[in-house]
Amino acid sequence: MSTIAEIELPAEEFALYETLTAFPDAHFEVVRMAAHEEKLTPYVQVSGDDLSGITTALEADPTVSEAHLVDDLEKEKLFRMNWEGNVDVVLHMVGEEAAAVVEMHGRDTHWQLRILFPNRASLSSTSSFCEENELSFTVRNVYDLQQSAGRGGFGLSEDQYETLVVAAEKGYFDVPRSVTMEELADSLGISQQAVSERLRRGHRALINSALRPDESTIGS
Template identity: 35%
Template sequence: MSVLAAFTVTSDDFLLAWTLERVPEMRIEIERVAVEDESVTPYFWASGEDFEGFEAALDDDPTIEGSVTLEDHGDQRLYQVTWKRNARGIVYAVSEVDATILQATSDGTDWSVELLFPDDGAVSAFQDYAATHDLSFELRWLHDSAHPEAFGQYEVTDEQREALVTAYRQGYFSVPGEVSLGELADELDISKNAASARLHRGYANLVENTLIHDE
C-alpha cells in the first residue's frame, strides 16, 4: 500500500536556498520536479509583491543555470529552472525511491513537503538515503493512503482539489454558471487570477492522468 508523508525541510536541503534567503517574502509552490541523469529541473509558482527582486535573485543564484517564466497571472508566475548544483538534496532522494512530490511550499526559510511513496520499502530507502547523505528533515506525519489514485495518479494538489471541489459545489461548472470566477475566488479567499490558475492546473492534471493516462 502506498504511504503519504509530510515533512519540514530546510531550504539548504531542498531547493532555492540562495534565492529565498534574499527574497524571503515570496511564497513558492512547487508544481513538479523532474530529475534525470543527475539534473534537477523544478517547475514552481511564485507569488508576492517583489517579482523584480525575485527574478534578479534567480539570475544571480549560483546554483541555478537559468530560469524561464512560463506563465504570468499578475500576482502569480510559473517558472522553470535549470539546476546547476550537483549536491545531493532531498529531491534526489525522492527520485531515487520513485516517490512523488504532491505539494511543496516555502515560507522563505523552510519547505513544507508532502510526498507519496509507492510502499513501506520506499520510505525506508528514503530514510537511508537521507542518513547516508547527511540530509535533515522533520517528519510531521506518516500514514497509509487509502486512495492513492487521488494523489499519485491524478497528481492534484490539495489547493487544486479545494478549488475544483469548491467550484463544483458552488455551481461554477453549471450551464449557465451559478457563480462567477470572481465570486469563486472570494469563496477561496484568493485572487481571481490565482483561482483561474489553480483551476487550469487542476484540469490539466485530471485530464493528463485520467482521460489520456492510458494512452
C-alpha cells in the same frame, strides 16, 4: 501499502536558499517538475506583494542553472528552472524509491513537501539515505492511504480512494509521468473529466483532513 509523508527540508541543503531568504514573504510553489539525471526541472510559481528583482535573484542563485520567466502577473510569476547541486534527496525519492512529489512549497528558509511513497519501507530508505549523506530530513506526519478509504481517516470517498491508488500504482504521480490522464481514465473506465475531478477532490480531502482538521470538507 501506499504512504503519504509530510516532509520538511532546509532550503540551505536543498534549493533556492539565497532566493527564499532574499524574499522571505514570498511563497514559492512547484506546480510541475521533471527529473533528469542529476538535475530537477521544476515550474515554480512565485507569489508575493513585491517581486521586483526576483528574476535577478534567481539568475544569481547557485542552485539555479537556468531560469526562464513563463508568465508574469503583478503579484505572481511562473518560472521554468533547472535546479542542480543540492537536490539529491528528491532525486533519490523519485528515482530510487519510485516516490511521487504531490506538493512542494518553499518559504523563507524551508521547503514543505508532500510525498507519495509506494510503502513505508521506501520512506525509511529515504531517511537512511539522508542520514548517510548528512542531509536534514524531517518527517512531520505519515499516513497510509488505506486508512483514508471510505468514511474513515482522510474522508475520501471510495471512488476518490480508488482513483488515487490506481494513479499512484500506474505512475501518474511519477516524474516524469508513466501514464497520461487519458490512459488512467481508460483503465478506470471513466472520462478524463471524472478522473480530474476525483483527483482534485481527493487531494482537497487529504489536505483538509491532514492539514486543516478543523475545516469543513464540503465539496470534496
